[in-house]
């Protein structure tokens with residue numbers, strides 16, 4: 001069993017770097033604070049005897065040797081960057097749980113057959129640079145190193161410049177680092193475990209995601225003198241689509257998700273009928289077939305609405321990744337460890353994207369979820385219980401040992 | 407008959423002050439440009455032999471003496487301030503049509519029984535300082551001089567300071583200036599005349615208006631991991647109210663109006679379920695009874711929605727004025743002049759607020775509408791036809807003469 005207090009202390013120490021007034025963390029990817037956070041984790045890794053490798057996109061791998069030098073490493077990890085108003089646990093927990101596994105193996109003098117590695121991936125959050133999940137995305141070839149290097153923040157600074165500046169532009173070619181199996185522990189970022197009062201979520205899969213930008217264009221006009229019948233009110237048309245996004249998701253339970261999170265109204269004046277409305281659509285499902293059905297239903301609704309309203313409606317897909325079922329060997333290793341340790345558990349499909357979906361493209365992968373308070377993350381009030389974090393880390397230890405062999 | 411070309415030329419000369427690249431005008435109330443516009447109109451007034459009075463809120467009255475010194479003046483006017491992205495005609499037309507009436511009387515050597523006055527009211531648009539229709543509002547006692555003086559722009563400059571700075575802080579106590587009857591010519595700011603192919607709108611009344619701020623508060627959460635059934639999506643609840651606002655207006659044709667013009671979503675992020683949505687509601691009707699019914703139906707819908715959704719919904723009324731029926735004598739004078747001059751015409755209820763509704767509280771009042779292109783105003787592309795503007799001015803001349811007596 002791991003040392004829950006040591007894990008908690010490490011989480012709090014790391015959270016002090018970029019701590020916000022409201023108790024959260026702001027440690028954006030490739031900033032000075034990210035360097036400080038990375039350096040602390042690397043120092044801890046070296047103190048635990050790990051050998052550190054950095055690749056060309058700044059992904060860091062910290063290896064504990066195994067008995068068999070030819071065996072592929074069993075890797076765990078996540079990310080240390082945070083949202084601008086982020087919490088202490090998102091990503092950081094996955095990295096420090098890995099470190100705690102290593103510290104525990106050291107304490108107990110356990111040697112594994114395969115090497116054990118703790119990794120952290122660059123710019124998972126995507127808040128400063130897009131695409132999100134950048135380090136793991138480059139690693140698995142979802143997009144190129146050149147694409148990632150060229151990404152710039154709002155001040156025009158590039159990923160390559162910033163990697164170099166903070167000293168994390170490594171030598172290793174991304175993806176050349178072999179992985180035998182990958183595990184990632186993470187707070188759930190949703191309310192399912194808490195709602196069901198379970199300690200561990202066994203993650204069979206991550207939902208696929210489709211993101212769209214939708215623009216409805218009518219005609220702005222004065223709210224007083226323009227009769228209802230002569231209006232081309234972009235907002236009234238947009239709101240029917242916004243409601244349909246949710247209706248579509250509700251038609252495909254339990255894993256259909258439909259969200260409109262971002263809305264801009266033009267000219268956004270109290271007595272002007274909106275001439276244009278731009279908004280985002282986020283559709284998710286764990287079945288690619290159903291996700292595609294949702295996509296088709298949304299496009300069909302937009303087409304009908306365009307015809308009925310006579311307004312111009314554009315909808316463009318801006319992101320997509322398919323659902324990612326995790327490898328049965330990894331999922332079973334997590335489930336077996338949970339049962340063996342006697343933790344209450346349930347299967348929880350991940351609604352959020354994680355580095356594990358990209359790692360899963362190059363190796364068998366699996367995830368372990370623990371509850372977070374009120375299901376809230378990407379928020380400074382994000383919180384999780386020490387006993388839950390400890391439980392997730394114990395499951396990680398056992399699952400990794402099962403894969404690595406003793 | 408007035409001189410249409412001279413009227414057009416004056417409109418274009420005034421529009422040169424604050425002209426924008428897109429052919430509109432930006433001449434915000436009490437700015438240096440407003441001073442320049444005011445000075446030009448006052449110079450033209452003096453050149454036409456008018457005697458100029460300025461009151462303490464900067465309203466300007468320019469008088470042409472009548473035969474009977476005891477008769478109350480027949481006043482016409484509007485405003486010379488514009489929207490930030492305003493047009494050449496809104497307000498400015500009403501003032502320069504009055505000036506053209508005076509010039510025509512001068513040319514023809516016509517003396518009227520009652521004096522004739524051309525007025526312009528301070529800060530009608532309300533873009534720089536609220537409340538809107540400030541000068542006429544203070545004049546009729548809708549709100550106090552102190553309230554108006556204390557209003558500040560975004561840079562913290564007050565109405566009083568700015569009146570003084572531009573030299574339009576007059577002596578006369580607002581409202582002490584007697585008015586026998588008030589007429590205002592204005593572009594329609596709606597599509598009704600153009601749609602019906604009529605030249606003149608006889609305005610029997612201005613709709614009453616109720617403005618509200620509505621705030622729906624749910625709980626922000628991650629768009630992926632949060633199941634549909636556990637969401638408290640503020641936008642989905644807000645959109646049902648936004649649609650009901652329009653539905654309510656449609657239940658009270660032909661004069662019911664319902665508009666949501668302004669929307670703010672928090673935190674407005676693509677993969678975050680909106681935790682809060684703020685939006686404006688604008689309800690109008692020409693019957694105060696129906697406006698009140700619309701108000702009650704909106705509140706009842708909000709109450710039902712609050713109960714059904716379990717979300718917090720606040721709705722606060724932030725502005726209200728009742729419908730303003732114009733005086734039969736003035737309305738009939740406008741209609742008679744229109745018929746006599748042989749212009750096609752129809753009654754058009756004004757959906758927009760005008761200085762005339764406040765003038766109507768202290769004297770018989772009426773309005774004359776002319777078409778504007780595509781019904782568009784509060785926009786740099788606002789446009790109107792010279793022959794329509796000339797026709798409206800002819801109607802004004804005849805209606806004023808009818809009231810003033812020759």
Ligand SMILES: NC(=O)NCCC(=O)O
Pocket residue numbers: 132189351352353354630677
């Ligand atoms: N874990 C996480 O928040 N990923 C961001 C992408 C998404 O799932 O919306």
Ligand SMILES: NC(=O)NCCC(=O)O
Pocket residue numbers: 224271538757758759760
């Ligand atoms: N004429 C005009 O646009 N007034 C502003 C107030 C309103 O009617 O919305």
